[in-house]
Amino acid sequence: xxxxxxxxxxxxxxxxxxxxxxxxxxxxxxxxxxxxxxxxxxxxxxxxxxxxxxxxxxxxxxxxxxxxxxxxxxxxxxxxxxxxxxxxxxxxxxxxxxxxxxxxxxxxxxxxxxxxxxxxxxxxxxxxxxxxxxxxxxxxxxxxxxxxxxxxxxxxxxxxxxxxxxxxxxxxxxxxxxxxxxxxxxxxxxxxxxxxxxxxxxxxxxxx
Numbered sequence: 001x002x003x004x005x006x007x008x009x010x011x012x013x014x015x016x017x018x019x020x021x022x023x024x025x026x027x028x029x030x031x032x033x034x035x036x037x038x039x040x041x042x043x044x045x046x047x048x049x050x051x052x053x054x055x056x057x058x059x060x061x062x063x064x065x066x067x068x069x070x071x072x073x074x075x076x077x078x079x080x081x082x083x084x085x086x087x088x089x090x091x092x093x094x095x096x097x098x099x100x101x102x103x104x105x106x107x108x109x110x111x112x113x114x115x116x117x118x119x120x121x122x123x124x125x126x127x128x129x130x131x132x133x134x135x136x137x138x139x140x141x142x143x144x145x146x147x148x149x150x151x152x153x154x155x156x157x158x159x160x161x162x163x164x165x166x167x168x169x170x171x172x173x174x175x176x177x178x179x180x181x182x183x184x185x186x187x188x189x190x191x192x193x194x195x196x197x198x199x200x201x202x203x204x205x206x207x208x
Contacts, residue, residue: 037109044116051123055131055181066127067181075183078174082187086167087194093159107200114196118188122171125149127181130172142172 055066063069071079125145133141146168153160171184 034105034109037105037113041109041113041116044113044120048116048120048123051120051128055123055127064179066131067175067179067184068127069180071180071182071186075178075180078178079183079187079190082170082174082184083190083194085170086163086187086191089163089166090195093163103200107196110196111193114192115189118192119185121149121152122181122185122188125168126171126175126184130175134176142169142176145172 056068057063057066125148129148130141130145133144137144146165149168150161150165153164171188175181175184
């Protein structure tokens with residue numbers, strides 16, 4: 001099996017789980033019941049564990065390649081800049097109201113799922129997939145990784161796809177230049193947390 005075939009097959013297996021989670025729930029929307037919320041959290045934990053295993057090899061040089069290095073002052077500032085950028089862009093590209101978070105759900109589990117989702121997406125699309133694609137198809141790696149990331153948000157409407165595509169390009173370029181996955185995980189998580197908290201203050205605000 002070629003390297004590209006291995007990447008595609010591995011990516012299919014990792015992405016299949018969240019897709020099945022939505023299909024088994026009976027709908028492809030952001031409105032879910034409390035039982036589904038806890039099921040998603042339960043299923044996200046092994047996905048995150050698998051991604052940590054894929055991106056944390058024993059060899060130190062490989063860990064650095066996957067972005068596991070200490071964050072510097074620039075990276076800490078980048079967390080704030082990236083978060084402000086994505087939040088501002090969210091105001092320009094509003095998503096469908098029917099993909100918002102129902103206020104009947106408990107806040108803490110929703111926040112946990114939001115952070116787990118950000119963690120899994122950054123570990124997969126930036127740390128693992130982008131690194132692997134850069135080795136195989138360096139000139140199109142950002143495009144392939146971003147396309148996969150954008151497709152994960154199709155159920156939220158075309159505005160969310162455009163938002164995810166722009167975010168994916170910016171995050172990917174940052175990762176390739178800084179190799180600091182912790183900063184991207186923090187920025188993505190902070191964005192999702194702010195959106196969730198805002199959602200519980202104003203109904204039906206879409207979640208990225």
